Amino acid sequence: SQQGEEDPQALSIQEGENATMNCSYKTSINNLQWYRQNSGRGLVHLILIRSNEREKHSGRLRVTLDTSKKSSSLLITASRAADTASYFCATDNWGRALTFGSGTRLQVQP
Amino acid sequence: ETGVTQSPTHLIKTRGQQVTLRCSSQSGHNTVSWYQQALGQGPQFIFQYYREEENGRGNFPPRFSGLQFPNYSSELNVNALELDDSALYLCASSLTDGLAGPYNEQFFGPGTRLTVL
Numbered sequence: 001s002q003q004g005e006e007d008p009q010a011l012s013i014q015e016g017e018n019a020t021m022n023c024s025y026k027t028s029i030n031n032l033q034w035y036r037q038n039s040g041r042g043l044v045h046l047i048l049i050r051s052n053e054r055e056k057h058s059g060r061l062r063v064t065l066d067t068s069k070k071s072s073s074l075l076i077t078a079s080r081a082a083d084t085a086s087y088f089c090a091t092d093n094w095g096r097a098l099t100f101g102s103g104t105r106l107q108v109q110p
Numbered sequence: 111e112t113g114v115t116q117s118p119t120h121l122i123k124t125r126g127q128q129v130t131l132r133c134s135s136q137s138g139h140n141t142v143s144w145y146q147q148a149l150g151q152g153p154q155f156i157f158q159y160y161r162e163e164e165n166g167r168g169n170f171p172p173r174f175s176g177l178q179f180p181n182y183s184s185e186l187n188v189n190a191l192e193l194d195d196s197a198l199y200l201c202a203s204s205l206t207d208g209l210a211g212p213y214n215e216q217f218f219g220p221g222t223r224l225t226v227l
Contacts, residue, residue, distance in 0.1 A: 033215065040198055042114075042220040043153070088152050096166025097143065098216060100152030
């Protein structure tokens, strides 16, 4: 079963705009991670935020975590055509596995 | 590039056959996890190997089995293939180390696309 669910399922924006994706999950977590996947290829690790952190930045990426609402958001600023991909959140609840949502498909129009 | 490699890239099998997929973990990592990703879905955890033993398993039947070797590389074996086994199979490597903390940051390979006809 999916632990995290991303919203929206699909997002289309123009180059230069910001893209925001949201993730909700059901159980308590150790950390939450965001991944990018291009065209059904391998997953690229973007950022990890720990359960005691509220916000984290990496380049053009900003991730927030609200454990009281069991939700996270990924903001990509000044998007580029190369950001076109599927984005997944994955939760780690101290187990062996990461539990993934079904992803947000982002299309950035040049 | 993560340094995690998988082979083969693509594979076509028929129902009932057996398949072996291979993964080499990133340098310095000692743990390998396998995931199945159906089209349009997120990856689903199959199992994890640490110190050559299965270290956790998802909701997959016993015909999905694996191995980890002393160099930390790993194999995923699937017997009696079914049409629903058609998917992208992803391998992820990580470091299990009490000193590093339980953050389970996993690095994925490019995947093997399996098609079952």
